[in-house]
Each structure stands twice: as C-alpha cells, then as structure tokens.
Amino acid sequence: MKFFIPILAVLLCLQLSSSAQYPNPSIIPQPQEMKVGKVTDNFTIVNNSTLVFISDSSLRPSAEFFINFIKKYYYLDLKLTTIADANRRNVINLFRENAAIESTNPEKYHLDVLSKSISIRSNSATGVFYGIQTLIQLLPPSAKPVPLQIRAVNIIDYPRFAYRGMHLDVSRHFFDVSFVKKYIDYLAMHKLNYFHWHLTDDHGWRIEIKKHPRLTTVGAWRDGSIIGLYPGKGNDGISHGGYYTQAEVKEVIKYAAERYITIIPEIEMPGHSMAVLAAYPELSTTPKLPKKVAETWGIFNKFNNVLLPSEQTFSFLEEVLTEVMALFPSPYVHIGGDECSKIWWKQSAFSQQLIKEKGLKDENGLQSYFIHRIEKFVNSKGKTIIGWDEILDGGLAPNAIVMSWRGEKGGIAAAKQKHKVIMTPENFMYFNHSQFLKDDSLTAARYLPLADVYNYDPVPPILTPAEAKYIWGAQGNLWTEYITNPAKVDYMLFPRLDALSEVLWSPKSKRNFPNFKERLQQQLKRYDMMQIKYSKRYSL
Structure with missing residues (x-):
C-alpha cells in the first residue's frame, strides 16, 4: 500500500501532463x-x-x-x-x-x-x-x-443553414484586392459560403463598367469625408476613392471559387445613388443641378437624390447589370432597394405622371414598379435578385429574395409570402457597432457584444415549420463609415465572426456561450499566429 499511492500519483501526473499537451x-x-x-x-x-x-x-x-x-x-x-x-x-x-x-x-x-x-x-x-x-x-x-x-x-x-454570409462595404472606404482576398480567407476559415460585396453607394462607385466610364472616373472619388462621428467636426478635405477593374474582379471571383465561396455583387438602386448621379446627373429627378459624390454618412432627403424611373435610367441600369452579370457567375444579384428618399419622386413631375399612368397608389408603389422592372430584366438573364427588406414596400417582386435588416419584420412577411429570406437584423448582425460599451475606437453609435451575436437565432419562433423553411440563412454586415484600414476591419470582425459561424453552421441544441468562450481561447491563439488584429476586449 505504501508503494501504491506514489505510483497512482505518478500515473495521475502523466495523465494530466498528457491532457495539457494534447x-x-x-x-x-x-x-x-x-x-x-x-x-x-x-x-x-x-x-x-x-x-x-x-x-x-x-x-x-x-x-x-x-x-x-x-x-x-x-x-x-x-x-x-x-x-x-x-x-x-x-x-x-x-x-x-x-x-x-x-x-x-x-x-x-x-x-x-x-x-x-x-x-x-x-x-x-x-x-x-x-x-x-x-x-x-x-x-x-x-x-x-x-x-x-x-x-x-x-x-x-454538415451545416444547419444553406446560406452563411458575410458582407463588406467598399464604398464608404475602399479596400484593395489583396485585402479582399484576405477577407475571403477569413470567411472560408469559418465555413461561410457567400460574400456580399457592397460595390456601390452614395460615397463611391467601385466597379469598372466599360460602357459607362464616368462611373469610375467621376463616381469612384469623393473630395473629402466628415471627421469623427456624424454629424462630424468638419471635413478632412482628403480625396478618397478607388475601384476594381474587371480583370481584378475576375481575379477575386476565381480566388473565392477556389474556397467554395459565391460572391454576390450589390449594385444599389434606386436610392444610394449619389455616386452615379455625380457622373450622370441626367438620371436624377433634377438633371440640371450638379451633383457630388457624398462626403457625409447617412441618408438626408435634402441631399440624397435618387434615380428617376425613366426609360433612359432603365436602359442605363440594364447596360450596367449586363456587364456585372457577365462578370459574376453567381445566380444572384443584390439590387439594394433600401432607404430611397421618395421625397424626390414626390417633387418630380415625371414621377408623379408615371404613378398616374401605371395606376400606382403612391411613391411606394413606384418603388415596387421600379424593382419589378429590374427583376424582370435580371430574370431574363437567368439570375435572381436579392434586395433589402424595403423591396416589400408597395408589393414584393415575384421571385425576389429578401434580406431583412430593419429587424425581422420584413423577413417574417417575406417568409409568409413563400419567398427566401436572409436574416441580417441590425441589432444582431451589424458588426460596425461597438463590441463593448466604452470603445476608444470610433464606431457606429450602437452596442453589439459577442454574446448577442452568439445567442441570435435566424428562425423567428412566430413562423410555422412550413414558413420557417424559407429562412435561407443569415449574414453579418460590415459597413465602413468608420472603418478606414484593414487592421480596423479585423478589430471589428473578430471574434464576432466566430460567433456568427457557429450560429449558421452548428446545431442550435449545441449552442452554449460559456463553452464557446472556452473554445474561443484556442482560436485567438491561432489569430495571434496568423497576425489577425482581433478585439481583445470582446468579453467586457
């Protein structure tokens, strides 16, 4: 018995050593x-x-x-x-x-x-x-x-959801091809399979369109950006811009395909179009007034003009989309549809006459008409449109997929109408918001801690089992008003991307936040090895 206790102790130590090593x-x-x-x-x-x-x-x-x-x-x-x-x-x-x-x-x-x-x-x-x-x-x-x-x-x-997405806004701040590839590697590492590339907005047009070169010679550049959090402390007066050539786009598409990621391009319409209108003001409701690429963030009815729903505009958009769809093998094209300042249509004699001619109820009906026109064209090319949940306003286009960002209401409505839905509610899926309450870094003025991302479920309990089948998946969004460089992207993305990946891939029954945080420690060591600049205060 005297020898048994020391031998047992040795065996226990060996076992603990082995557990620590492996x-x-x-x-x-x-x-x-x-x-x-x-x-x-x-x-x-x-x-x-x-x-x-x-x-x-x-x-x-x-x-x-x-x-x-x-x-x-x-x-x-x-x-x-x-x-x-x-x-x-x-x-x-x-x-x-x-x-x-x-x-x-x-x-x-x-x-x-x-x-x-x-x-x-x-x-x-x-x-x-x-x-x-x-x-x-x-x-x-x-x-x-x-x-x-x-x-x-x-x-x-195997994954829980078929659609597992992540978005990157390159309009507010441009990121070069080498970083976009690195971003795609981040998604691949986390078994995400869709990259939503937000290529156009008020603040810059980022994709070469050969038939309309002013989109990049003019629309890809702004003269300055506001300083600090909106409304800002003046303007920095620094020119900012850039765009991807079609050759570069093909290079990125090939890179993503080798990682089994489908890239969904977004071409914003009919709002978020100031970069377009700076290049081609004749497509606006006030064609004789000069336009600028936006230098401040947000949507302001007084400044953010929109596309006029004219035959000239539809011809222009069809030419743009034809080049985009030829580049991207994705069966999906995102056409935006959000935050359209309809006050401009209300003040437009042409728009009001069109509402009467088409028997539309109001400006919401006009937006629905606009989206239906674009969908019909996109469908004729064998593709499907995705739009933000405002495309529900005035009546949803027949084959459209809804990306629900203003909470879950739009997604629920679309699922009940038997349309595919991608859930991306701002209060759970917008990674441009701060990860902790007191962040010395400039971020959008909301709070989205790691636990909230992890505990989100994309399937609203209000849906019946039959309706829930239309929840295709979910997506995290990274808007870059206050994200000016790759290190800041990493800081805002990680480790919330880890939480998103588990929400979309793993069984709901296995989700356990304390256990996730334990497993996350090994992942953070891997990020250190890979020199990924994640937020180290995520748990506060």
Whole structure:
C-alpha cells in the first residue's frame, strides 16, 4: 500500500501532463458529431508527410490550400500526389465519394484522424474543403511544436443553414484586392459560403463598367469625408476613392471559387445613388443641378437624390447589370432597394405622371414598379435578385429574395409570402457597432457584444415549420463609415465572426456561450499566429 499511492500519483501526473499537451479539440463552428480518440492514436505531421487526393482533380484546391497553410505557418513541406498506397505512413487522404449518391446535404464531410493516416471524405469537393478547415483547427495554434501532433478524432459534420454570409462595404472606404482576398480567407476559415460585396453607394462607385466610364472616373472619388462621428467636426478635405477593374474582379471571383465561396455583387438602386448621379446627373429627378459624390454618412432627403424611373435610367441600369452579370457567375444579384428618399419622386413631375399612368397608389408603389422592372430584366438573364427588406414596400417582386435588416419584420412577411429570406437584423448582425460599451475606437453609435451575436437565432419562433423553411440563412454586415484600414476591419470582425459561424453552421441544441468562450481561447491563439488584429476586449 505504501508503494501504491506514489505510483497512482505518478500515473495521475502523466495523465494530466498528457491532457495539457494534447487538449481536446476546440473547433469553431462546433461540429455536428465528434468523438475524441486515444492520445496514442494521435497523428503526426512532419516534413514530407504526404497528402493524397484520389481520382478527382476537383480536390486539388483543397489539397493545395492545406499544403500552403502548413508551409506558411508551420514551415513544413508536404508532398502532394494522386497515387494511393495502403502501406504509406503519415498520409492525409482526401476522397470524393460517389457523387451520384443522394445526400441530404452536399456540404457534409467525414474526418477521421488515426495514428497512421487522416482521411477526409465527402460526396462533394465543397465538403472536403470544409473538412480541411476543421483539420486546420486541429493543428496546434502555434508554429513552435514540430513535429505537429493532431488529436485522434472522428467527426461527422454538415451545416444547419444553406446560406452563411458575410458582407463588406467598399464604398464608404475602399479596400484593395489583396485585402479582399484576405477577407475571403477569413470567411472560408469559418465555413461561410457567400460574400456580399457592397460595390456601390452614395460615397463611391467601385466597379469598372466599360460602357459607362464616368462611373469610375467621376463616381469612384469623393473630395473629402466628415471627421469623427456624424454629424462630424468638419471635413478632412482628403480625396478618397478607388475601384476594381474587371480583370481584378475576375481575379477575386476565381480566388473565392477556389474556397467554395459565391460572391454576390450589390449594385444599389434606386436610392444610394449619389455616386452615379455625380457622373450622370441626367438620371436624377433634377438633371440640371450638379451633383457630388457624398462626403457625409447617412441618408438626408435634402441631399440624397435618387434615380428617376425613366426609360433612359432603365436602359442605363440594364447596360450596367449586363456587364456585372457577365462578370459574376453567381445566380444572384443584390439590387439594394433600401432607404430611397421618395421625397424626390414626390417633387418630380415625371414621377408623379408615371404613378398616374401605371395606376400606382403612391411613391411606394413606384418603388415596387421600379424593382419589378429590374427583376424582370435580371430574370431574363437567368439570375435572381436579392434586395433589402424595403423591396416589400408597395408589393414584393415575384421571385425576389429578401434580406431583412430593419429587424425581422420584413423577413417574417417575406417568409409568409413563400419567398427566401436572409436574416441580417441590425441589432444582431451589424458588426460596425461597438463590441463593448466604452470603445476608444470610433464606431457606429450602437452596442453589439459577442454574446448577442452568439445567442441570435435566424428562425423567428412566430413562423410555422412550413414558413420557417424559407429562412435561407443569415449574414453579418460590415459597413465602413468608420472603418478606414484593414487592421480596423479585423478589430471589428473578430471574434464576432466566430460567433456568427457557429450560429449558421452548428446545431442550435449545441449552442452554449460559456463553452464557446472556452473554445474561443484556442482560436485567438491561432489569430495571434496568423497576425489577425482581433478585439481583445470582446468579453467586457
């Protein structure tokens, strides 16, 4: 008995040491099912470990993504091959199973980690890519441990929602192609699959349109921006602008596609159009008055003119959308539709006459007419429109998808009308608001802590099960009035992006905020390794 207690103590110490060295995986978003194996079954990655993608070239982007990640952050070189060998050790196998097999979710994957091999399998290349993202989170969140030990696990995983989106406003402040690519990598890391690219607004037009060059020579630049929080302390008088050439847009689209992310371009109409009207004032309700690209934030009826619903305007928009739709393979085009200052139509003789001619009730009816016209054109090109929830005003276009931002009311109304809905209510999904009450950094003047994002559920309980099926998913939005550089984007995005990813991917029954915060600690170490400048005061 005298010897038993010291031996027991030694064994306990060894067990605790092993637990400290090989903690349970902290994966975000949390998988559907995960079983943790024995430490003795851990897998080791060393130089010249082999990654195999078997019999399917569509898996090459996933294989190369992982190899490049390992090389960049862990300084190890892996071998890539398409030749399977049952006797090979230290091998990571990527399988695309029979694609003809029906699956309830094409994004589903299986991940198995054993001592001699890792396997990731799915019946789609997309599912394999998500398996790679989970495998990355099984790596130590530091470049120091070499060889790399990966905990033995068995994971079966798939997302809760089909639409998992994140938005970036590049109109208020322009971000170059290299950062947009990095932003897309952030989304891929969190298993998001839609990038909403807010390319136009009052404050700048950001995409080259060859048929209408003044959109970028004039509309892409403003003469200054207000200083500080609205209404501001004067104007900085600094020219700001930039735009993406069509070649650059194609480059970004290709980059996103390799990460299984669909880019949805947004071309704002009929409001939020001051950049357009600065370039082409004849499309406004006051064509003889000169216009400027907006230099202050917000919507002000006195200054924010709107597009005149004339045949000239519709012809212009069709030409713009034709070029945009030719660039973007996405089946969806976002046409805005929000915050249209209808006072301009009320004061416009042409607009009032059109209301009478078309038998419309009022200016809301005129907006509905406008959106219906655009939808008919977009549909004729085989695409579907998405709009902010104001497109419900005056009557919803027949095939439109509603993005509900003014709370959930618009989304609920659209779901009851059997339209797809993307929930993005400002009080839960706008990441330009402060993460804590006293923020020394300039932000939009609201408060959105991490817990509120995490605890949000996109499916309103008021909907019946049949109506709830129209909730396609949700999206976080990042408006950039007060976000002027990439480091500030990181600061506002993280770690709320982690919370969003778990809301959209993981089962609702598994959501647990204290547990999420525990798992988040490993993720923050990974961000340190990747030099992502997240907000370190998120929990206050």
